[in-house]
Amino acid sequence: xxxxYAEVIGDPIAHSKSPLIHNFWLDALGIQADxxxxxxxxxxxxxxxxxxxxxxxxxxxxxxxxxxxxxxEFVEDRGGVRESxxxxxxxxxxxxxxxxTNTDAGGFYAPIAGLDLTGKPIIVVxxxxxxxxxxxxxxxxxxxxxxxxxxxxxxxxxxLAGFGxxxxxxxxxxxxxxxxxxxxxxxxxxxxxxxxDLDLSPLPEDAVVYDCVxxxxxxxxxxxxxxRELDTVDGLDxxxxxxxxxxxxxxxxxxxxxxxxxxxGLLTA
Ligand code: NAP
Numbered sequence: 001x002x003x004x005y006a007e008v009i010g011d012p013i014a015h016s017k018s019p020l021i022h023n024f025w026l027d028a029l030g031i032q033a034d035x036x037x038x039x040x041x042x043x044x045x046x047x048x049x050x051x052x053x054x055x056x057x058x059x060x061x062x063x064x065x066x067x068x069x070x071x072x073e074f075v076e077d078r079g080g081v082r083e084s085x086x087x088x089x090x091x092x093x094x095x096x097x098x099x100x101t102n103t104d105a106g107g108f109y110a111p112i113a114g115l116d117l118t119g120k121p122i123i124v125v126x127x128x129x130x131x132x133x134x135x136x137x138x139x140x141x142x143x144x145x146x147x148x149x150x151x152x153x154x155x156x157x158x159x160l161a162g163f164g165x166x167x168x169x170x171x172x173x174x175x176x177x178x179x180x181x182x183x184x185x186x187x188x189x190x191x192x193x194x195x196x197d198l199d200l201s202p203l204p205e206d207a208v209v210y211d212c213v214x215x216x217x218x219x220x221x222x223x224x225x226x227x228r229e230l231d232t233v234d235g236l237d238x239x240x241x242x243x244x245x246x247x248x249x250x251x252x253x254x255x256x257x258x259x260x261x262x263x264x265g266l267l268t269a
Contacts, residue, residue, distance in 0.1 A: 002057040005034040006250045009048060010064035011041045015215075017267055018062050021243045024263050025255040033059070033251060042066060049074040049091070053098055059250045060092030062243075068129055075100030084163075085136045087129050090246045101249070104133035107242025108212070111233045112181065115208060119144045123179040125172070125196060126186030127155040130212045134185045139163040147177055150186070176202045182225075183210045189219040196221050200228055208232070214239050217268055236264055 008018040014037070022035035038061075040048045045067055052058045063071045068087035075091050076099050088100035108130075122143050124134055127150040138146060146167035148156035156169030176182070176198060188196035190213045198221065200209070209225035214235030222232045240260060247255045 003032055004057050004059050006059040006061060007036055007038045008062040009038050009040040011066060013037045013039045020266060022247055025247055028256045028259060029253055031251055045070060062246055063089050072100055085132045092249050103242040103245035105137040106245045107238045108134050109137040110241040111237040117141050117143045117180060120180035121145050123147045123182040125149045125184045127159050131185035134183050135159055135163045139165055178202050178204055179207060181208050184221050185212045189213045189221055191215050200224055211235055212238055236267060
């Protein structure tokens with residue numbers, strides 16, 4: 001029998017850390033399967049899914065930029081992801097069906113599951129795909145007002161309304177309100193992007209600062225939060241979290257999360 005496999009598809013794809021994460025867990029659990037990165041340009045997406053569907057060894061694929069929205073056309077959307085987050089990061093085989101889902105929201109939430117955010121004000125920077133996953137997760141919690149800071153303020157306001165969250169959208173230059181949690185879900189601070197310069201002084205001492213960006217891992221935002229002795233969560237926690245949920249679906253086994261420190265070492269080497 002052909003060895004089962006899963007993939008991550010995107011354009012570009014060489015930078016993806018997903019193969020390292022999934023193969024680390026496959027090796028750790030002794031599962032005889034492979035996980036690899038495949039370069040799929042936009043014009044190749046339909047052919048990719050047609051071929052994958054016809055190969056019984058193919059378990060599914062993670063989906064990254066620029067396919068997270070267009071891939072919805074090729075899958076069954078059983079969880080209503082199109083209407084909520086509006087993007088999928090995983091397609092998997094279920095019998096003869098190809099099902100799409102999004103594990104970014106769960107991956108974002110896992111590292112802060114222990115925080116009581118009930119009624120607490122939150123700040124989210126960004127209004128793209130990652131922000132949508134973050135806002136979806138927040139909309140499932142009974143959080144207080146959400147302030148979105150974004151270059152395109154109208155886009156931020158539309159997202160708040162779309163997710164049924166109370167709050168307001170402001171420009172990136174607006175002073176921060178006090179908040180229990182600040183999440184950077186924008187590309188600011190990422191390699192080859194401008195930094196995210198925020199004055200964190202309005203945040204209370206027990207605020208948590210969470211950066212979804214993982215390249216670099218220690219962003220300027222996290223450095224500034226650490227200088228203020230605030231608790232921080234970095235983008236690798238979310239990356240490993242979303243991969244863990246995908247791994248369970250793709251390979252039917254729980255990943256060995258007790259080995260996260262070793263995995264983080266490999267990812268940052
Ligand atoms: P995206 O959909 O392209 O959205 C990018 C966001 O950043 C938009 O809100 C955009 O503002 C803003 N932005 C980009 N360039 C900007 C600039 N020069 N000035 C001001 N704002 C700018 O990207 P995404 O998929 O949401 O990804 C955002 C970040 O999250 C990336 O660093 C990505 O690697 C990270 N991410 C991490 C994980 C994880 O597991 N840790 C998962 C997903 C994404 P406008 O709305 O005004 O265009």
